[in-house]
Amino acid sequence: MANINYNQQSSELIVSLKRDPKKPREIFNKVMTILSGACIGITLIPLFAVLIYVFIKGLSRLNVDLFTKLPPAAGQTTGGIANAILGTIMVVVIASLIAVPFGVLAAVYLSEFSDEETARPIRFATNVLSGVPSIIAGVFAYSLLVLSMGKFSAFAGGVALAVLM
Helix, strand or coil, rough: CCCCCCCHHHHHHHHHHHHCCCCCCHHHHHHHHHHHHHHHHHHHHHHHHHHHHHHHHCCCCCCHHHHHHCCCCCCCCCCCCHHHHHHHHHHHHHHHHEEEHHHHHHHHHHHHCCCHHHHHHHHHHHHHHHHHCCHHHHHHHHHHEEEECCCCCCHHHHHHHHHHH
């Protein structure tokens, strides 16, 4: 059996894979890398400038009243976002109460009890529903619930969000 020195072969292989930094391709790659970095830097400067400006101007307005007061009436300059926070929580809870039990029960049924003939259309329907744009779900909830009830409600928003979940 021949005595093979793998360390010597691997070091020869590594040396043979090195590129000459003076070749036009290497110079072009280096220039393009530097140019890409400069473009990223130029792009990030306005982003960070806006973020810093908003942070500096908004920090003085950030207090407990922002989260606990109602939105300002017409003509008032200060107010809060308590209604928005409460409405968001209500919509998420309603959507979760609709979607989570349905999703868990469907998953248990598919994995434990269904045969392939039944599971295939259910999996297809879930794949189709996962690709529904949010605007379509909103129009669906609007036409189904808002128009029939005659007013906007957290329930309609919860149903639209449940369809997306």
